[in-house]
Amino acid sequence: xxxxxxxxxxxxxxxxxxxxxxxxxxxxxxxxxxxxxxxxxxxxxxxxxxxxxxxxxxxxxxxxxxxxxxxxxxxxxxxxxxxxxxxxxxxxxxxxxxxxxxxxxxxxxxxxxxxxxxxxxxxxxxxxxxxxxxxxxxxxxxxxxxxxxxxxxxxxxxxxxxxxxxxxxxxxxxxxxxxxxxxxxxxxxxxx
Amino acid sequence: xxxxxxxxxxxxxxxxxxxxxxxxxxxxxxxxxxxxxxxxxxxxxxxxxxxxxxxxxxxxxxxxxxxxxxxxxxxxxxxxxxxxxxxxxxxxxxxxxxxxxxxxxxxxxxxxxxxxxxxxxxxxxxxxxxxxxxxxxxxxxxxxxxxxxxxxxxxxxxxxxxxxxxxxxxxxxxxxxxxxxxxxxxxxxxxxxxxxxxxxxxxxxxxxxxxxxxxxxxxxxxxxxxxxxxxxxxxxxxxxxxxxxxxxxxxxxxxxxxxxxxxxxxxxxxxxxxxxxxxxxxxxxxxxxxxxxxxxxxxxxxxxxxxxxxxxxxxxxxxxxxxxxxxxxxxxxxxxxxxxxxxxxxxxxxxxxxxxxxxxxxxxxxxxxxxxxxxxxxxxxxxxxxxxxxxxxxxxxxxxxxxxxxxxxxxxxxxxxxxxxxxxxxxxxxxxxxxxxxxxxxxxxxxxxxxxxxxxxxxxxxxxxxxxxxxxxxxxxxxxxxxxxxxxxxxxxxxxxxxxxxxxxxxxxxxxxxxxxxxxxxxxx
Numbered sequence: 001x002x003x004x005x006x007x008x009x010x011x012x013x014x015x016x017x018x019x020x021x022x023x024x025x026x027x028x029x030x031x032x033x034x035x036x037x038x039x040x041x042x043x044x045x046x047x048x049x050x051x052x053x054x055x056x057x058x059x060x061x062x063x064x065x066x067x068x069x070x071x072x073x074x075x076x077x078x079x080x081x082x083x084x085x086x087x088x089x090x091x092x093x094x095x096x097x098x099x100x101x102x103x104x105x106x107x108x109x110x111x112x113x114x115x116x117x118x119x120x121x122x123x124x125x126x127x128x129x130x131x132x133x134x135x136x137x138x139x140x141x142x143x144x145x146x147x148x149x150x151x152x153x154x155x156x157x158x159x160x161x162x163x164x165x166x167x168x169x170x171x172x173x174x175x176x177x178x179x180x181x182x183x184x185x186x187x188x189x190x191x192x
Numbered sequence: 193x194x195x196x197x198x199x200x201x202x203x204x205x206x207x208x209x210x211x212x213x214x215x216x217x218x219x220x221x222x223x224x225x226x227x228x229x230x231x232x233x234x235x236x237x238x239x240x241x242x243x244x245x246x247x248x249x250x251x252x253x254x255x256x257x258x259x260x261x262x263x264x265x266x267x268x269x270x271x272x273x274x275x276x277x278x279x280x281x282x283x284x285x286x287x288x289x290x291x292x293x294x295x296x297x298x299x300x301x302x303x304x305x306x307x308x309x310x311x312x313x314x315x316x317x318x319x320x321x322x323x324x325x326x327x328x329x330x331x332x333x334x335x336x337x338x339x340x341x342x343x344x345x346x347x348x349x350x351x352x353x354x355x356x357x358x359x360x361x362x363x364x365x366x367x368x369x370x371x372x373x374x375x376x377x378x379x380x381x382x383x384x385x386x387x388x389x390x391x392x393x394x395x396x397x398x399x400x401x402x403x404x405x406x407x408x409x410x411x412x413x414x415x416x417x418x419x420x421x422x423x424x425x426x427x428x429x430x431x432x433x434x435x436x437x438x439x440x441x442x443x444x445x446x447x448x449x450x451x452x453x454x455x456x457x458x459x460x461x462x463x464x465x466x467x468x469x470x471x472x473x474x475x476x477x478x479x480x481x482x483x484x485x486x487x488x489x490x491x492x493x494x495x496x497x498x499x500x501x502x503x504x505x506x507x508x509x510x511x512x513x514x515x516x517x518x519x520x521x522x523x524x525x526x527x528x529x530x531x532x533x534x535x536x537x538x539x540x541x542x543x544x545x546x547x548x549x550x551x552x553x554x555x556x557x558x559x560x561x562x563x564x565x566x567x568x569x570x571x572x573x574x575x576x577x578x579x580x581x582x583x584x585x586x587x588x589x590x591x592x593x594x595x596x597x598x599x600x601x602x603x604x605x606x607x608x609x610x611x612x613x614x615x616x617x618x619x620x621x622x623x624x625x626x627x628x629x630x631x632x633x634x635x636x637x638x639x640x641x642x643x644x645x646x647x648x649x650x651x652x653x654x655x656x657x658x659x660x661x662x663x664x665x666x667x668x669x670x671x672x673x674x675x676x677x678x679x680x681x682x683x684x685x686x687x688x689x690x691x692x693x694x695x696x697x698x699x700x701x702x703x704x705x706x707x708x709x710x711x712x713x714x715x716x717x
Binding site for chain 2: 021
């Protein structure tokens with residue numbers, strides 16, 4: 001039989017996750033923004049039929065590597081969340097650094113992919129293609145900026161085991177970024 | 193030796209003398225939710241006077257002489273003012289009110305992300321100002337200048353992004369800064385409505401921004417920009433237009449409970465109905481004309497009146513049990529309720545008419561949709577002014593004067609009905625050219641009336657500021673005409689006039705949505 005002591009410690013109120021809620025709402029807005037652009041792309045492609053991308057070739061190597069980049073970044077950023085929640089600060093900094101490198105590699109490879117595709121805005125597909133891929137690049141840069149700010153704040157000691165929200169929020173936005181790229185990869189690069 | 197603790201002398205409190213912030217610094221750099229919200233409300237009303245003035249001038253000119261303005265200017269006003277009325281007036285008015293009231297209603301000392309709230313205000317004001325400039329000088333939709341046309345487009349995007357940032361601040365406040373022990377179900381109607389509305393605004397405006405980005409990267413000339421106009425009008429049509437009505441339902445609920453001095457009998461029902469209106473008003477999927485012929489669109493448009501009626505009837509039921517105090521907030525709430533019901537009914541008729549193989553009755557769908565737009569936006573403006581009057585003692589340094597607020601409350605619904613009457617009559621009948629001119633005149637007069645009401649709202653704010661300055665001067669007489677109300681939700685426990693931190697004596701504890709009411713007022717007996 002267990003006895004409950006009379007001086008039991010009252011439970012703590014759950015931490016209010018202001019930054020996580022804010023990031024969740026931003027992520028929802030960004031998702032609708034991006035999905036709308038993908039919708040325009042798919043609608044135009046459906047209307048154009050076989051004429052779509054008749055003058056250009058989209059290679060598969062770069063899009064696949066881009067996806068791999070982002071997925072590795074996702075694993076790394078989650079490692080950072082795990083590490084900061086346990087005060088393994090060195091691990092957290094390494095993980096955040098690798099994620100940033102993955103992001104930089106993504107930017108580099110996306111611009112290389114654009115040069116390989118050789119599309120121009122004057123083509124009928126141009127505005128749709130660049131709106132979708134450019135918007136995702138902007139989202140990725142936004143995710144990196146968010147991650148960068150949170151990294152510097154973590155370096156300044158603002159985030160730790162007792163309050164890891166900033167790193168968690170940046171990680172959440174990075175995961176959304178990866179999920180949106182998966183939609184782009186499937187809709188634009190795979191289902192040509 | 194490693195020093196791990198801060199030397200004791202540095203932890204002692206020292207008196208820090210900081211220079212007093214100037215008015216400009218306080219205005220531009222403030223993250224105080226009361227200041228940000230006040231400025232939002234003031235500027236939204238100012239924009240309301242400008243945009244409603246443009247509608248009035250265009251309508252009266254068409255109806256009377258057709259000689260004051262060039263026809264291209266009238267066309268430009270007619271094309272651009274709907275964007276202005278929605279993004280420069282109705283939504284920011286509600287958002288400003290929410291930035292002021294929601295932290296008080298959830299017992300929070302501040303708004304979430306206060307600097308983002310300030311960024312939202314000034315970003316919106318910049319976008320709004322650029323939009324007015326582009327509309328007035330050959331830009332916007334229907335203008336002749338390519339650069340100014342693109343400026344108009346960018347300013348719509350800027351306003352949308354700024355409103356989204358403000359919405360995220362408000363929603364995060366409700367989600368994360370509620371006082372200990374207060375559940376989402378226990379918050380006031382306005383806070384709950386703003387949680388729903390903010391989420392919907394983020395989801396809807398982001399789709400609008402996507403279209404604007406897509407148009408902008410093509411660098412359209414004025415003709416191409418005009419061709420793209422129809423791809424943006426879904427925001428004025430049902431179901432998306434109802435996102436402007438959601439906060440109004442919360443204001444009406446809180447106004448009825450406050451003016452009756454009694455807890456809402458069906459608090460949960462009203463919250464649920466507001467949530468359902470939110471679900472039904474998500475309209476980003478209905479951007480194409482083809483999607484607005486679908487059965488789903490027609491059904492959603494028809495049933496949205498049901499939760500609106502439930503929310504309004506459940507709110508009004510409180511009047512039956514309590515002893516309502518006659519005052520301008522009650523008149524505002526009654527007028528706005530009438531307009532909300534009319535809007536729901538019009539949505540039912542428009543959507544129902546598209547069922548089946550084709551239109552059941554031969555109507556002008558565009559004209560009816562414009563009438564519905566005016567009804568919803570007019571109701572939102574009236575609700576916003578009504579909310580500012582209801583919570584005036586908690587927002588401004590002195591409560592509003594009842595003798596100035598009451599005429600607005602009575603006149604504004606009539607103005608909105610006249611504003612919407614022109615397009616609605618034109619939609620059902622097929623008017624001759626002379627009749628069209630008469631209908632445009634009616635619309636212009638209605639717009640002028642609503643603009644006068646917005647002007648009166650600005651006057652109320654100015655009088656309040658003057659009264660506050662007077663009251664700080666001991667030799668001045670107190671103003672007997674100012675009236676402040678009192679209710680059962682947490683905002684009524686905040687300091688009057690507002691102070692930094694909102695609750696200097698702490699947030700009162702109590703169960704349920706009306707912790708300040710006694711058991712009799714809660715209906716427990």
